[in-house]
Amino acid sequence: MSSRLKSSEKTPRASADAALKCILLSTIAVACLVASACQDGTQPHLSEAEIQKAIDSACSKPFTGVAALDGTGSMKSTATRPAVIDDFNPLIDRLSECGGEIAVIYIRDQAETGAERLLFPEPPALPARPIKQDDEEPYELSDRLDNYNSKLLERVQWIEANRAAMQPRIDAFLAAVKRQMERPAAKATDFNSAINSADVLLAEGNNVWAVEPEKYLIIVSDAIDTQKRPRFDFRSGANIYWVNTTTDDKALAGLRFTRFESFPAAVRNIVEGNR
Numbered sequence: 001m002s003s004r005l006k007s008s009e010k011t012p013r014a015s016a017d018a019a020l021k022c023i024l025l026s027t028i029a030v031a032c033l034v035a036s037a038c039q040d041g042t043q044p045h046l047s048e049a050e051i052q053k054a055i056d057s058a059c060s061k062p063f064t065g066v067a068a069l070d071g072t073g074s075m076k077s078t079a080t081r082p083a084v085i086d087d088f089n090p091l092i093d094r095l096s097e098c099g100g101e102i103a104v105i106y107i108r109d110q111a112e113t114g115a116e117r118l119l120f121p122e123p124p125a126l127p128a129r130p131i132k133q134d135d136e137e138p139y140e141l142s143d144r145l146d147n148y149n150s151k152l153l154e155r156v157q158w159i160e161a162n163r164a165a166m167q168p169r170i171d172a173f174l175a176a177v178k179r180q181m182e183r184p185a186a187k188a189t190d191f192n193s194a195i196n197s198a199d200v201l202l203a204e205g206n207n208v209w210a211v212e213p214e215k216y217l218i219i220v221s222d223a224i225d226t227q228k229r230p231r232f233d234f235r236s237g238a239n240i241y242w243v244n245t246t247t248d249d250k251a252l253a254g255l256r257f258t259r260f261e262s263f264p265a266a267v268r269n270i271v272e273g274n275r
Helices: 012-035 048-056 085-098 138-181 191-202 263-273
Strands: 063-070 100-107 116-120 214-220 239-243 257-260
Touching: 048 138, 063 085, 063 191, 063 263, 085 100, 085 116, 085 138, 085 263, 100 138, 100 191, 116 138, 191 214, 214 263, 239 263, 257 263
Parallel strands: 063 100, 063 214, 214 239, 239 257
Antiparallel strands: 100 116
């Protein structure tokens, strides 16, 4: 028997290499579109306005955002405004620029297994803009500015290409969350179990990021806890945003939190705060 493989047969390594090549080619194609180059051979270059936009959109660090969504019948009777699926889009947009993770946990009549989670890789670091040195010739500064522009452009391209590559996972995440949000309302509320689960997720070890992410917990709930299960010590140190305007805060006793009128208002505070 010949030791050669038929042309239709591929080793697992060859298949993996082919898949990787496709991913890289797709990423390069997206990057070319972002730079409006690669077709005419011109060197891509960011305008001053594009440079400022890239600087303004940069994040100080990645962040993890967990939403605990109440899916019980008392939400309607207490006029607590629920989140809708489109409310997550600004968080996802910002995570694409910062890196981090978004997760959704559900407050229902009992603890549920697992959360919907989506991880965003951290983009390349923002390069430092050159400043003219006293003994520097104009052409030397020009060369350094060109190099800075190239590195900043690479970062912009990376963010855009990564977002495009992640879009199928983003769509699947939002579809899964939407299905859970559309379940019939539960008839009892196990508030504490959901908060315990969120705290465990937020307190997970940092083996992914170069720096410790900022952490946020958005609770969308009337916080009427009928199951009375124990709440453990809150160890993650996350910023807690409670979306509620109508009920008392007994269920959140011992926690430091800020109230918000709506989920979009809490999200806006996170997005604007991570700059």
